[in-house]
Amino acid sequence: MSLVLYDTLRRDKVPFSPRTEGVAAIYVCGPTVQSEAHVGHGRLGVVTDLLRRYLAYRGYDVTFVQNVTDIDDKIILRARREQVDPAEIATRYTRAWNRTMEALGILPPDIQPFATGHLLEMQQLIQELIDQDKAYAVDGDVFFRVRSFPDYGKLSRRQVDDMQQGEDVVDADRKEDPLDFAMWKTAKPDEPSWPSPWGDGRPGWHIECSAMAAKHLGEGFDIHCGGLDLVFPHHENEIAQHEAAHGGTFVRHWVHNGMVRMGDDKMSKSIGNVVSLEEAVGLWGVGPMRLWYLSAQHRTPLTFETERLRDAHSVHQRFTTFVRSARAAAGETEPDATVAQTHRDAFIAAMDDDLNAPAAVAALHELVSDGNDRLGRASSGDATAQAEVAGLAALLVELGDEVLGIGLDAALADAAALEQRVAPVVQSLLESRAKARADRDFATADAIRDQLTAAGIVVEDGPSGARWYATVQAPPALDD
RNA sequence: GGCGGGGUAGCCAAGUGGUAAGGCAGGGGACUGCAAAUCCCCCAUUCACGGGUUCGAUUCCCGUCCCCGCCUCCA
Numbered sequence: 001m002s003l004v005l006y007d008t009l010r011r012d013k014v015p016f017s018p019r020t021e022g023v024a025a026i027y028v029c030g031p032t033v034q035s036e037a038h039v040g041h042g043r044l045g046v047v048t049d050l051l052r053r054y055l056a057y058r059g060y061d062v063t064f065v066q067n068v069t070d071i072d073d074k075i076i077l078r079a080r081r082e083q084v085d086p087a088e089i090a091t092r093y094t095r096a097w098n099r100t101m102e103a104l105g106i107l108p109p110d111i112q113p114f115a116t117g118h119l120l121e122m123q124q125l126i127q128e129l130i131d132q133d134k135a136y137a138v139d140g141d142v143f144f145r146v147r148s149f150p151d152y153g154k155l156s157r158r159q160v161d162d163m164q165q166g167e168d169v170v171d172a173d174r175k176e177d178p179l180d181f182a183m184w185k186t187a188k189p190d191e192p193s194w195p196s197p198w199g200d201g202r203p204g205w206h207i208e209c210s211a212m213a214a215k216h217l218g219e220g221f222d223i224h225c226g227g228l229d230l231v232f233p234h235h236e237n238e239i240a241q242h243e244a245a246h247g248g249t250f251v252r253h254w255v256h257n258g259m260v261r262m263g264d265d266k267m268s269k270s271i272g273n274v275v276s277l278e279e280a281v282g283l284w285g286v287g288p289m290r291l292w293y294l295s296a297q298h299r300t301p302l303t304f305e306t307e308r309l310r311d312a313h314s315v316h317q318r319f320t321t322f323v324r325s326a327r328a329a330a331g332e333t334e335p336d337a338t339v340a341q342t343h344r345d346a347f348i349a350a351m352d353d354d355l356n357a358p359a360a361v362a363a364l365h366e367l368v369s370d371g372n373d374r375l376g377r378a379s380s381g382d383a384t385a386q387a388e389v390a391g392l393a394a395l396l397v398e399l400g401d402e403v404l405g406i407g408l409d410a411a412l413a414d415a416a417a418l419e420q421r422v423a424p425v426v427q428s429l430l431e432s433r434a435k436a437r438a439d440r441d442f443a444t445a446d447a448i449r450d451q452l453t454a455a456g457i458v459v460e461d462g463p464s465g466a467r468w469y470a471t472v473q474a475p476p477a478l479d480d
Numbered sequence: 481g482g483c484g485g486g487g488u489a490g491c492c493a494a495g496u497g498g499u500a501a502g503g504c505a506g507g508g509g510a511c512u513g514c515a516a517a518u519c520c521c522c523c524a525u526u527c528a529c530g531g532g533u534u535c536g537a538u539u540c541c542c543g544u545c546c547c548c549g550c551c552u553c554c555a
Contacts, residue, residue, distance in 0.1 A: 044555040162482055227555030259549065268554055301548060308492065311504045359494050362502035372518060442513060460516050
């Protein structure tokens with residue numbers, strides 16, 4: 001059994017076959033740092049993080065590169081509006097991006113290259129294309145000659161001849177062909193620019209990824225990720241630039257994530273229906289947010305709505321509740337992984353199939369059901385059940401945290417810290433409550449319990465007295 | 481118009497040529513003083529619609545309808 005990935009270029013699931021056995025080199029198209037990340041960006045983050053974590057879990061030596069586009073029209077525009085330097089905008093939102101991704105539990109890239117740090121590499125690539133007559137300079141602009149690259153359109157399955165739009169072609173007067181796209185743009189007044197053989201200017205968008213990916217990962221690296229909306233023209237152009245210049249294969253596998261929707265529309269800055277990712281994570285918590293992202297296969301659309309986040313919150317609650325109960329019931333018993341093995345197999349089978357996260361989460365649900373079933377016996381001291389329950393809980397945390405990144409252990413640790421702080425108060429309240437219950441004064445007992453519940457403390461009465469704990473996530477805001 | 485993805489129970493969502501995972505919500509029961517947590521049971525004879533291939537299709541093919549994405553910046 002091994003990993004199969006859907007490859008956009010081949011339009012099919014194909015076995016993951018890295019350039020070098022056991023090594024995975026991944027490049028992800030990162031943000032244009034012009035504003036804060038929204039929930040749609042988070043999906044890219046979680047999907048690529050999942051891919052990366054899973055490959056690492058399966059023993060691959062992973063190198064993960066995600067670029068930052070720090071020079072672009074929109075950055076310049078924003079800078080102008082705020083009357084600051086474009087670099088300041090770029091720095092501000094790069095920091096914001098990194099902070100938000102960290103909050104979402106996304107592992108930082110091994111390398112985070114910046115476009116403005118790779119001007120030479122880009123210019124070199126452009127020059128090679130000019131030398132090969134596959135690009136041409138006009139008044140300080142340099143365009144890629146699309147019809148010089150016979151494979152153009154292979155990623156997005158477009159026929160060059162079907163593509164003439166005619167209408168809103170930028171720089172139509174200077175292009176040989178409306179399809180040609182800019183790799184270098186001549187400097188305009190009051191815009192950042194860099195010297196080049198074709199005059200001062202700045203790079204086009206597509207060239208940076210071709211140049212930076214090849215620089216940091218080399219020829220024919222393993223996986224290139226990005227949003228489905230980048231397939232054309234961005235990724236198509238990346239391929240054209242690289243392969244026209246060097247021949248060979250730019251990338252072995254193309255993995256694209258589907259869009260996040262708000263109602264029936266794509267969540268997008270240009271539509272203006274974006275939800276701040278940082279706020280969403282703050283409101284729902286990492287675990288529930290990620291479980292929501294993982295509730296649909298990564299290529300299908302996913303709708304952002306309260307109901308779905310609430311579902312994810314319930315799932316997270318169920319997982320942490322099981323781990324807590326299992327640990328309490330098992331005590332120091334050595335875990336037995338035998339029972340857990342079948343669930344691990346199911347999880348891996350699901351993930352091996354193009355990262356089928358919904359099926360993988362389903363496997364964890366079955367693990368939890370299996371564990372809950374043994375909880376009673378474990379609590380009564382059945383050593384076999386205790387060992388099995390401990391094994392199941394350990395596996396749940398291993399897969400949930402290491403691979404899915406849903407922060408089970410961290411959530412429990414947060415709760416434990418809170419519990420420690422409030423323990424004296426809670427204990428004394430529970431003693432009063434126990435007295436009240438002994439006197440069958442249930443009104444008082446229930447009032448105390450309600451008070452604790454309101455404070456986020458769950459009280460559960462059992463045969464051996466009351467057990468209590470802090471809820472692991474802030475309760476989600478209910479807007480109904 | 482071109483290219484691509486999709487239409488599965490109240491909702492979300494897997495999946496397979498042989499008669500539908502999982503979750504959420506809901507109903508019933510056990511446990512509880514009542515709860516909570518947990519357990520047991522129930523909850524799509526049916527997979528947009530119409531044809532076709534097949535012993536048999538939700539799964540393959542053709543057509544129709546609807547939704548979404550890309551074709552301009554976009555994760």
